[in-house]
Amino acid sequence: MKKALGIVLIIILSISYYYSVNGPAEHSHDEEADHESTQEKTTDKKSPFVKDVKKSPLKVTKAHNHSVKKPNLDKPVKVPDFEPASENEVSMLKMTELISDTINNKKDSKALRSSLISLGLKPITSVDSNPYTGTMKIVRTEKNLPGTRYFHTQIFTDENGVETIQYSAVDVRGGPNAFERTTLASAKSFKVNAKPDYQKPGFNKWSLGDGRNLWIKKMEAKDLKDDPFNAYSADDVGTIRVVVELEIHHESDGEKHLTPVEEDEVTEEEAN
Amino acid sequence: MKKALLLLLALMTNSAFATPLFYWDNQDKLVPAKGCGIVEVETNRFRFSQYFGKKVSITENLRNYKGVRQSHLVNNSLVKLMDGKRKKDFESMEVVARNQLSGVRPNRWFSERGDKGYLYTRSLLPAEDYVLSLRKGTPETSLGDIRESLVGTMWHIAAEGTYYKLVCGEFGSQREYILFRVYTPENLEEPSALVGVYWDETSIFRSYEAISKIQAHKLIPTVLEPIRVNDLLADANSDYIGDLTSYQDPSEALDTRPEAPAPEVIEIEETEDVEEVVTGSVENVVCIGTDTLNVRDIDLRKVLFSAVRGEKVKIFQSWDGENEQVKEINGSTYTFIKAEFPDREAKDETVGWVAKSFVKAKSDCKWINNNTFIRNHNATITSIDDEDCCEFPLVKKPTHAYTSGMRKFKAGRSGGRLHAACDLYRYKDEPALAVGPGVILRNLYYFYEGTYALEVRHDGGFVARYGELTGTKPSKNIAKNKPIRMGDRVGYIGKVNSNCCRPMLHFELYSGKLTGSLTDRSSSATRHQRRKDLLDPTPYLLKWEDGKF
Numbered sequence: 001m002k003k004a005l006g007i008v009l010i011i012i013l014s015i016s017y018y019y020s021v022n023g024p025a026e027h028s029h030d031e032e033a034d035h036e037s038t039q040e041k042t043t044d045k046k047s048p049f050v051k052d053v054k055k056s057p058l059k060v061t062k063a064h065n066h067s068v069k070k071p072n073l074d075k076p077v078k079v080p081d082f083e084p085a086s087e088n089e090v091s092m093l094k095m096t097e098l099i100s101d102t103i104n105n106k107k108d109s110k111a112l113r114s115s116l117i118s119l120g121l122k123p124i125t126s127v128d129s130n131p132y133t134g135t136m137k138i139v140r141t142e143k144n145l146p147g148t149r150y151f152h153t154q155i156f157t158d159e160n161g162v163e164t165i166q167y168s169a170v171d172v173r174g175g176p177n178a179f180e181r182t183t184l185a186s187a188k189s190f191k192v193n194a195k196p197d198y199q200k201p202g203f204n205k206w207s208l209g210d211g212r213n214l215w216i217k218k219m220e221a222k223d224l225k226d227d228p229f230n231a232y233s234a235d236d237v238g239t240i241r242v243v244v245e246l247e248i249h250h251e252s253d254g255e256k257h258l259t260p261v262e263e264d265e266v267t268e269e270e271a272n
Numbered sequence: 273m274k275k276a277l278l279l280l281l282a283l284m285t286n287s288a289f290a291t292p293l294f295y296w297d298n299q300d301k302l303v304p305a306k307g308c309g310i311v312e313v314e315t316n317r318f319r320f321s322q323y324f325g326k327k328v329s330i331t332e333n334l335r336n337y338k339g340v341r342q343s344h345l346v347n348n349s350l351v352k353l354m355d356g357k358r359k360k361d362f363e364s365m366e367v368v369a370r371n372q373l374s375g376v377r378p379n380r381w382f383s384e385r386g387d388k389g390y391l392y393t394r395s396l397l398p399a400e401d402y403v404l405s406l407r408k409g410t411p412e413t414s415l416g417d418i419r420e421s422l423v424g425t426m427w428h429i430a431a432e433g434t435y436y437k438l439v440c441g442e443f444g445s446q447r448e449y450i451l452f453r454v455y456t457p458e459n460l461e462e463p464s465a466l467v468g469v470y471w472d473e474t475s476i477f478r479s480y481e482a483i484s485k486i487q488a489h490k491l492i493p494t495v496l497e498p499i500r501v502n503d504l505l506a507d508a509n510s511d512y513i514g515d516l517t518s519y520q521d522p523s524e525a526l527d528t529r530p531e532a533p534a535p536e537v538i539e540i541e542e543t544e545d546v547e548e549v550v551t552g553s554v555e556n557v558v559c560i561g562t563d564t565l566n567v568r569d570i571d572l573r574k575v576l577f578s579a580v581r582g583e584k585v586k587i588f589q590s591w592d593g594e595n596e597q598v599k600e601i602n603g604s605t606y607t608f609i610k611a612e613f614p615d616r617e618a619k620d621e622t623v624g625w626v627a628k629s630f631v632k633a634k635s636d637c638k639w640i641n642n643n644t645f646i647r648n649h650n651a652t653i654t655s656i657d658d659e660d661c662c663e664f665p666l667v668k669k670p671t672h673a674y675t676s677g678m679r680k681f682k683a684g685r686s687g688g689r690l691h692a693a694c695d696l697y698r699y700k701d702e703p704a705l706a707v708g709p710g711v712i713l714r715n716l717y718y719f720y721e722g723t724y725a726l727e728v729r730h731d732g733g734f735v736a737r738y739g740e741l742t743g744t745k746p747s748k749n750i751a752k753n754k755p756i757r758m759g760d761r762v763g764y765i766g767k768v769n770s771n772c773c774r775p776m777l778h779f780e781l782y783s784g785k786l787t788g789s790l791t792d793r794s795s796s797a798t799r800h801q802r803r804k805d806l807l808d809p810t811p812y813l814l815k816w817e818d819g820k821f
Binding site: 150215 | 714716717720727787788
């Protein structure tokens with residue numbers, strides 16, 4: 001009796017596993033609405049092998065999929081509303097809009113310079129060239145809008161003179177709710193959802209869909225300490241940085257499923 | 273009581289030290305200690321390392337807070353205790369410099385100057401147990417009128433059951449200049465000078481060999497004798513030490529030392545198209561015809577310290593947009609800006625106000641010799657395929673294979689892009705090493721999610737981009753146009769802001785046949801969005817790794 005029950009259980013589990021792994025194919029978002037009713041029918045269909053099959057209590061985990069999750073550009077984006085509540089926030093909005101405008105309209109360094117001048121910021125362009133890796137221009141400003149500072153853009157130039165903005169950023173003054181307010185302002189400027197694609201405490205990131213990411217971070221002491229370009233003091237911990245840059249990794253790149261590496265801990269013998 | 277007596281003696285006799293007295297400043301080198309007094313202190317931060325255990329070893333493990341071995345510290349290396357997270361049976365410290373022990377050939381795993389970590393408490397010996405014999409590589413300066421070079425001099429901390437520190441008018445008691453006796457090879461009978469060394473400014477000790485005081489006694493008879501400070505209070509003719517009544521509280525001083533003459537004012541008509549273009553590096557430096565520039569406090573009244581010509585400067589921008597102050601000094605009007613001096617070791621001498629006209633982009637400063645290109649004269653590599661080429665760029669084996677998964681070259685990335693590098697996983701802040709001799713083409717720049725990259729052209733013509741580094745530079749020699757040798761530290765492994773990835777070195781390789789920027793998103797670029805001479809680093813890394821670990 002027990003043996004028979006065991007065999008039945010194995011069969012049930014096998015069939016359940018079969019249907020969970022080889023279930024109805026995923027549809028693109030365009031097709032989702034049309035196929036909804038079909039999907040429902042499919043999942044209700046009974047197995048031809050076993051009658052009155054109960055749903056497996058087990059959760060079946062899909063094999064790890066290395067494919068990159070593409071940003072869902074087809075879903076309507078709900079750009080948040082943001083109204084500056086202070087002079088500093090007006091500045092913050094202006095600077096994030098400037099960066100967004102520069103990137104979206106593929107502006108070159110000359111056009112960027114004009115945009116900065118129109119805001120009353122005195123641009124300084126450093127041209128760092130060498131015969132082997134070409135030219136990198138760094139555009140910064142001598143002046144800054146209150147509540148923001150250290151605008152910095154890095155532009156690479158290929159052999160044909162075509163410019164690519166690799167990195168563009170601005171610091172925003174820290175304070176209560178500064179991170180949240182900067183998030184909203186940036187989402188509005190870059191026309192992305194208020195909820196980022198990735199977040200962890202003090203860090204929000206969105207994929208902009210053109211091989212670039214937007215991220216916002218509440219800077220800690222270790223972030224500020226060795227910055228090669230910007231001067232900081234201990235009072236500046238909590239500064240908010242807004243960055244748009246070319247993507248190197250995606251969130252699925254890191255392979256979190258990798259087994260942890262054993263670190264060589266101190267043995268008692270070694271300690272003594 | 274003894275402390276008061278010492279000070280009183282100095283006051284009453286208005287005496288000065290027969291033995292010349294200096295203090296060490298990383299920028300100004302040996303500075304005569306005028307206006308200074310000497311007080312006793314019970315402790316100091318300096319220690320020497322020594323392996324403690326049952327085996328015989330020439331190194332001790334330098335570990336991080338979690339106990340992971342970071343590097344190997346050669347015995348009798350000078351270290352300084354630091355204020356860090358407390359850890360039972362261990363002390364937080366920083367390496368002042370590695371002991372250049374005779375017969376020991378350093379390798380990539382050895383701790384270097386500036387490395388931080390934890391040492392077992394019993395592996396730390398008192399500073400008076402060793403004498404430092406300064407070697408080539410010591411900053412070039414004379415020992416006053418006594419000697420032209422400090423190389424060959426021997427330094428022993430002054431200890432008599434207590435230590436001594438200098439109290440100087442400019443710094444008050446904020447800085448602890450611990451006294452060292454300095455012996456010259458020409459006169460080992462008695463100290464030729466006394467020098468105060470502040471624990472946060474120790475470039476004087478960057479190259480030395482440590483000798484135990486027992487062994488040093490064969491050369492220096494007095495090394496085992498306690499220093500008798502009273503004996504040094506003898507000769508009133510020496511003018512190295514001023515009367516302590518002349519000691520001023522730093523906050524009261526109004527410094528009226530003149531600034532350099534105001535530069536000629538040229539009126540520039542501002543147009544809408546005003547743009548400042550700097551050709552070269554964006555790095556700013558002190559640009560002045562004299563040797564030093566005064567750095568002042570926020571009120572611009574007092575000179576805090578002096579910056580030297582060519583010293584790196586970062587300019588502050590204030591949150592309210594008011595970045596400048598104007599002040600008239602001695603009849604001339606100056607515009608001042610707030611600046612940070614990031615290459616200074618001492619934490620209390622890094623920020624102040626300077627005259628704006630004396631801060632310029634390095635490439636625009638006529639007072640500095642800007643080498644456009646420096647060839648590594650020690651080059652022995654003629655191509656990337658040379659038998660002697662090259663070194664693996666990490667100190668230890670990567671924790672995960674760089675030949676598979678998302679770490680490998682050509683692994684898929686978003687939008688159809690391919691991975692342009694091999695990702696070498698290790699631990700944050702571990703050194704990244706130059707694979708071969710070469711020249712730094714581009715210093716650290718923002719690369720990805722809070723990490724940085726730099727570009728090197730290696731001898732033989734191939735180019736490498738070392739990416740996802742921290743912003744910490746191993747030395748001032750990591751700068752544009754500076755040569756590097758195979759195995760030199762180019763930086764430290766960083767970690768991107770998100771949790772996507774472990775700390776890693778993102779290593780890109782190019783043949784060097786093309787000349788544009790490495791990142792290339794044009795239609796003629798590769799699917800990696802890189803220049804077309806991008807190479808797969810994998811076979812080279814495997815070759816360089818073979819037999820190393």
